[in-house]
Amino acid sequence: MAVTDEAIDRIRQMIVSGRLRPGDRLPREADLAAQLGLSRNSLREAVRALSVLNILTVRQGDGTYVSSLAPDVLMEAVAFVLDLHQDDTIMQAFQVRAILEPAATAMAxxxxxxxxxxxxxxxxxxxxxxPSVEELVANDLEFHRRIAAASGVPLLCSLLDSISGPTVRARIWRGVTQQDAVARTVDEHRSILDALATHDAETARAWATVHIANVTRWLRAAGDPPAPAPRRPPAVRPARIGSDRSAAGRQP
Structure with missing residues (x-):
């Protein structure tokens, strides 16, 4: 289990067991991390993920609280997770991006x-x-929008803009659940920009392809059903030494 997933599960267990109830304020970050045996960083990522799911509410300057857990509050988040895992519209949007965006980046x-x-x-x-995940995603959308505009093809820019909507929540969810996703995205953006600055169309195309492929690979893995537990091989009973004395001494 990934560290962030483990942290999410431990907080969830506290809520399910009744140790944390709707409206309760979570203990201080340092105290809760020590209590759960987690690093403060993994706890912070878990809180961020659970706030996306409307299970926790972060109040700046006040603390983090368990939400009301009312069905209508949670259903929006549940619908999103179901979309992520079952609806292939999001995957189709990324597949179209994988075709159009490298071309737009090369033209730019x-x-x-x-x-x-x-x-x-x-x-x-x-x-x-x-940056926070929300800041990164907003910056990411604007970064790619400006590159598409620089391609000089308004229709291509419009097409890419029209398919960005279904991908936003998937980008946010990746940022809060995949380790190093934020840093990796920033590094890839820098590489794309370096290629644009040298007017190297093929390198720009390659980095745009890699950038989208990394997100698509994560999305495909996130939508896969869990792998079945490996089957244990049947136990092999060792032969007993000397169990067949007659055979040992038998002549051909």
């Missing part, structure tokens, strides 16, 4: 001007060293 490499490059650099710099 040949047409982007210095002003647009400066704006892209400033956009990435605004993220800072440790």
């Amino acid at each position: 490499a040949g047409r982007v001007d210095e002003d647009a490059l400066a704006e892209l650099h400033a956009l990435l710099d605004r993220l800072g060293p440790a």
Whole structure:
């Protein structure tokens, strides 16, 4: 089990067992991490994931609380998870992105001007060293929108913009559940921008392809049913030494 998944499960067990009830405030981060035997970082990621699912509510400057757990509050999050695992619309959106976006990025490499490059650099710099998942996703959408606009093909830009909607929540969910997803996304954006800055169309296309493939690979794994437990091989009973003396001494 991944560290974040383990942290999520432990908080869930506290709620199911009644140790945490609707409206309760969670203990201080350091205290709860020590109580559950978790690192503060993994606990923080678990809280972020559970807040996306409307199970926890983070109140800035006040603390983190268990939500009302009312059915109508939880159903929106449940619907999202079901969409992620069962509805192939999200996967189709990423598959279309995998076709169109590398082409748009390659075209942008040949047409982007210095002003647009400066704006892209400033956009990435605004993220800072440790952006939240929500900040990253908003920045990610704008980054790709500007690259599509730099391709010089308005229809291509419109097509990509029209399919970004179904992918937003999947991007957020990846950010809060996949380790290093935020840092990896930032690094890939930097690599795409480096290729754009040198007007290297093929390298820009390659990095855009890798960037989307990483998200698609995660999405496919997230939608897969859990693997069955491996079957244990049948026990082999060792032969007893000397159990067949006559055979040992038998002549051909």
